[in-house]
Amino acid sequence: MTEMIIRRLLQSVVTLLVLSFITFAGIYLIGNPMEVLADESATAAQIQAATERLGLDQPLWVQYWHYMERLFAGDFGRSYVTSLPVSTMILQRLPATLEMTVISLLISVGIGLPLGVVAGVFPKSRWSRGGSVLSVLGFSLPNFWFGLMLLLCLAVWFPILPAIGRGQTVEVNGVAWSFLTRDGLAHLAMPALTLAIGNMALMFRLAKSGMQEVMLLDYIKLARIKGLPSRRIVVVHALRNVMIPIITIIGLEIGGLIAGSIITETVFAWPGIGKLLIDSINMLDRPVVVAYMLIFTFTFVLINLIVDICYIVLDPRTREALQG
Amino acid sequence: MSFLDSSRMYLARTATSLVLLAALGAAPVLAQELVMGMASAPTSIDPHFHANSSNISMTGQVFEGLTWKDEFMQPHASLAESWDVTEDGVWTFHLRQGVTFHNGEPFTADDVVFTFDRLPTITDSPSPFTARLADIESYRAIDEHTLEVVTKGAAPNLPINLADVQIVSRAVGEGKTTDDYVTGEAMIGTGPYKFVSARIGEVYEFARNDDYWGETPAWETVTQRVIGSDPARVAALLSGDVDLISDVPVTDFSTIEANPDMRLWSTGTSSIAFIAIDVEHEKPIPGQATDLAGNDLPVNPMLDQRVRHALSMAIDRVGLVERGLSNDAYPASQLVPEGMFGFNPDIPVEPFDLEGAKALLAEAGYPDGFKVVLSTSNDDTMRARSIQAVAQMWTRAGVQTTVETMPHAVFIPKTNDFEYAHMIHSWGTSTGEAAYTLRGIAGTRDHEHGIGTSNRGRYSNPEVDAMVTEASSTVDDAAREELLRRAMAIVVAEDYGLIPLYNRKATWASNASVVYTPSRANVSNALFARPAE
Numbered sequence: 044m045t046e047m048i049i050r051r052l053l054q055s056v057v058t059l060l061v062l063s064f065i066t067f068a069g070i071y072l073i074g075n076p077m078e079v080l081a082d083e084s085a086t087a088a089q090i091q092a093a094t095e096r097l098g099l100d101q102p103l104w105v106q107y108w109h110y111m112e113r114l115f116a117g118d119f120g121r122s123y124v125t126s127l128p129v130s131t132m133i134l135q136r137l138p139a140t141l142e143m144t145v146i147s148l149l150i151s152v153g154i155g156l157p158l159g160v161v162a163g164v165f166p167k168s169r170w171s172r173g174g175s176v177l178s179v180l181g182f183s184l185p186n187f188w189f190g191l192m193l194l195l196c197l198a199v200w201f202p203i204l205p206a207i208g209r210g211q212t213v214e215v216n217g218v219a220w221s222f223l224t225r226d227g228l229a230h231l232a233m234p235a236l237t238l239a240i241g242n243m244a245l246m247f248r249l250a251k252s253g254m255q256e257v258m259l260l261d262y263i264k265l266a267r268i269k270g271l272p273s274r275r276i277v278v279v280h281a282l283r284n285v286m287i288p289i290i291t292i293i294g295l296e297i298g299g300l301i302a303g304s305i306i307t308e309t310v311f312a313w314p315g316i317g318k319l320l321i322d323s324i325n326m327l328d329r330p331v332v333v334a335y336m337l338i339f340t341f342t343f344v345l346i347n348l349i350v351d352i353c354y355i356v357l358d359p360r361t362r363e364a365l366q367g
Numbered sequence: 368m369s370f371l372d373s374s375r376m377y378l379a380r381t382a383t384s385l386v387l388l389a390a391l392g393a394a395p396v397l398a399q400e401l402v403m404g405m406a407s408a409p410t411s412i413d414p415h416f417h418a419n420s421s422n423i424s425m426t427g428q429v430f431e432g433l434t435w436k437d438e439f440m441q442p443h444a445s446l447a448e449s450w451d452v453t454e455d456g457v458w459t460f461h462l463r464q465g466v467t468f469h470n471g472e473p474f475t476a477d478d479v480v481f482t483f484d485r486l487p488t489i490t491d492s493p494s495p496f497t498a499r500l501a502d503i504e505s506y507r508a509i510d511e512h513t514l515e516v517v518t519k520g521a522a523p524n525l526p527i528n529l530a531d532v533q534i535v536s537r538a539v540g541e542g543k544t545t546d547d548y549v550t551g552e553a554m555i556g557t558g559p560y561k562f563v564s565a566r567i568g569e570v571y572e573f574a575r576n577d578d579y580w581g582e583t584p585a586w587e588t589v590t591q592r593v594i595g596s597d598p599a600r601v602a603a604l605l606s607g608d609v610d611l612i613s614d615v616p617v618t619d620f621s622t623i624e625a626n627p628d629m630r631l632w633s634t635g636t637s638s639i640a641f642i643a644i645d646v647e648h649e650k651p652i653p654g655q656a657t658d659l660a661g662n663d664l665p666v667n668p669m670l671d672q673r674v675r676h677a678l679s680m681a682i683d684r685v686g687l688v689e690r691g692l693s694n695d696a697y698p699a700s701q702l703v704p705e706g707m708f709g710f711n712p713d714i715p716v717e718p719f720d721l722e723g724a725k726a727l728l729a730e731a732g733y734p735d736g737f738k739v740v741l742s743t744s745n746d747d748t749m750r751a752r753s754i755q756a757v758a759q760m761w762t763r764a765g766v767q768t769t770v771e772t773m774p775h776a777v778f779i780p781k782t783n784d785f786e787y788a789h790m791i792h793s794w795g796t797s798t799g800e801a802a803y804t805l806r807g808i809a810g811t812r813d814h815e816h817g818i819g820t821s822n823r824g825r826y827s828n829p830e831v832d833a834m835v836t837e838a839s840s841t842v843d844d845a846a847r848e849e850l851l852r853r854a855m856a857i858v859v860a861e862d863y864g865l866i867p868l869y870n871r872k873a874t875w876a877s878n879a880s881v882v883y884t885p886s887r888a889n890v891s892n893a894l895f896a897r898p899a900e
Contacts, residue, residue: 074780080493088815089495096490124410124417125567126491126545135567191598198606206606207404207594208570219566312594312603314569322568325746327776 055344066336076327120330129334140315144300147238155246163254181244190237190310207312234311253285294350401586404600406614408568408593413548414533418494424890430533430556438886440799442526456518466580468536476508481537499528521840559584589893611877613891617695633874634885638795642866643824645788655788657738675863677727681764683719691756699867709801709851724764736765743791745772782823801851826864
């Protein structure tokens with residue numbers, strides 16, 4: 044297993060290198076950020092001076108090389124727009140996105156999965172059918188629309204939740220978190236729910252159809268004949284088999300949630316990293332965009348790795364394949 | 368001023384004066400909190416990092432310049448109580464006495480010298496403040512409260528330029544970098560509000576400066592939240608999370624107007640949208656102007672003044688503004704809005720005349736018309752909407768127009784490389800007077816001297832250049848304004864070198880407890896907000 048983890052991480056280095064170059068070159072091709080950032084009345088000499096100072100006049104290869112040199116020294120560089128270190132800018136915003144993503148994942152798995160299991164065990168009940176209809180809605184409603192409707196209902200018409208922002212935060216090691224305060228949690232509720240809704244529907248359907256299938260298999264019948272209590276049959280024997288595809292999907296979805304958080308962040312003015320990325324792309328703020336891409340690619344690699352480890356734990360066949 | 372004749376604006380101004388009157392009579396209402404929802408964040412809170420209006424406006428609550436600009440962008444005395452100037456450009460600024468920084472240290476001429484010294488040291492700025500000091504040859508402190516500035520020739524715009532240069536304290540600022548401002552450590556000014564804290568790009572907090580030298584600041588605390596999404600900003604106002612929002616989307620005007628607890632405040636801004644036309648190339652830029660079969664025309668048709676005039680006549684600006692832009696703008700007659708220094712009241716909005724446009728095109732040798740490409744940036748929804756309307760209007764006059772739009776970050780570098788011949792741009796007269804505009808977008812391109820830096824159609828008329836240059840060294844206001852008016856008339860009404868389209872409005876909304884004075888500079892800060900009686 045250690046060997047697999049090391050191999051995976053090494054492969055990811057190649058991915059990261061290729062990706063960093065593509066991102067770097069892509070933004071390079073759009074144009075000189077100084078032309079976009081500079082004052083309308085700036086003279087050519089001023090633009091030229093700023094361009095040279097940031098090394099933007101050099102060929103792509105040289106610029107890329109300098110960037111990578113600094114990167115390997117652990118320095119993401121400074122933003123062209125704010126002149127702040129990129130690492131500071133990202134660290135300031137990453138926690139907001141992470142807590143929203145994690146809470147939305149907890150909501151979608153915590154609600155979608157048990158409901159799906161119950162619906163799968165009793166597929167003919169009214170409950171199960173109603174849930175299926177609702178889950179279609181959950182899939183097809185666009186994220187931003189759902190967010191705006193929540194805003195309208197819960198903040199404007201019946202003002203029980205705050206509309207925007209992170210609310211009160213608590214600093215832990217210099218990083219601000221909202222989920223540790225009541226006010227912060229109230230602010231988190233709507234964005235997290237908005238982000239969770241599509242995923243919740245997915246969890247429900249996956250759990251339901253998986254359960255329906257598994258419940259008809261011979262080993263479940265055997266367990267019934269042996270007289271095991273139904274609870275134990277469902278939770279221990281059936282669920283374990285259903286979980287394998289679900290874990291895969293959760294892994295994929297975490298990535299999707301982080302990337303998809305951009306829309307939710309915009310609707311609720313949630314100061315997360317997605318907003319930073321969009322602003323930076325619009326301003327051709329290359330150091331921020333490249334750093335963002337690298338960090339998130341690495342996150343994806345890690346998530347996939349964790350998913351693979353989960354397989355091994357859940358499914359004895361993968362373990363054997365690995366050893367063989 | 369017919370410019371201000373929208374009833375909303377009239378109400379806003381009446382309300383403001385009433386509040387001001389009341390404030391003079393009775394003790395001002397104190398102990399109030401203001402929460403603002405802003406459409407965008409400043410790029411930095413270092414007052415000398417990036418010269419753009421949203422930065423200057425936010426830090427302007429904490430720091431002050433020698434002068435300040437009112438809502439009509441006219442300069443007034445601030446940290447400088449008065450100034451006199453000799454014929455050979457020696458300015459003596461008499462600084463206000465008894466002013467202290469937020470840390471209790473007195474404000475002196477040495478702090479001004481330190482500030483002027485600091486500006487050129489900010490090296491990573493995308494748009495340095497040194498441009499504001501470009502007229503200055505030298506400066507020195509004569510005594511604690513007198514500053515002498517020597518300018519290169521006459522510099523009539525010095526007071527307005529100095530409004531943007533916010534004074535920091537030498538005692539606090541020495542050795543401090545932009546990072547120290549961002550952490551708040553160096554955010555010590557003389558202004559009406561003290562800096563409390565900031566989470567960059569998210570929320571900025573300020574508190575009343577009780578020792579302020581001027582009128583007691585209106586708010587106990589000021590919180591500015593950044594809410595980029597339009598519907599979210601409106602929802603935040605309606606739900607009571609914030610008291611005042613900027614950049615109200617036009618689609619929400621009626622909802623807010625119908626709500627008895629909400630108020631709208633709007634004004635025309637300093638920003639004009641116009642069409643820049645390539646009048647330099649003898650042959651059209653490939654693909655930009657073709658015959659009806661799609662082959663490049665042998666000669667650039669835009670070189671003919673009659674064609675440019677016809678294109679201007681073919682635009683129904685009133686219709687464009689009323690229907691295309693939902694009345695969120697005024698039709699523009701020239702490159703600066705009405706009421707601004709240098710605005711020429713004798714230039715009318717070009718009357719819409721479709722038949723006249725066709726006749727002029729025929730006279731110029733294009734009875735059957737031709738094809739052009741019109742392009743703009745789609746980051747600005749107003750421009751994206753107007754480009755479609757203009758393209759249809761031109762097509763009706765026989766000039767078949769294809770529209771091309773793209774993000775700002777793609778558009779600007781391409782226009783700098785002269786890939787487009789017909790473009791809708793917008794320009795804000797941030798200095799509040801027309802010389803800046805005529806030099807920036809209508810002056811003959813001269814990058815060395817910073818003239819015509821945004822003249823993307825390369826319009827050039829030496830007569831205009833001479834008048835603007837002369838105006839820039841004329842101290843007498845009346846004579847200077849006359850020169851600018853004449854130059855403006857030549858550019859837009861004789862040469863049709865640039866085609867003005869519309870002057871956009873800016874709108875704020877608040878709950879009934881706030882009175883806002885909309886600023887033509889389109890900036891949002893607590894200085895323009897007061898509690899309602």
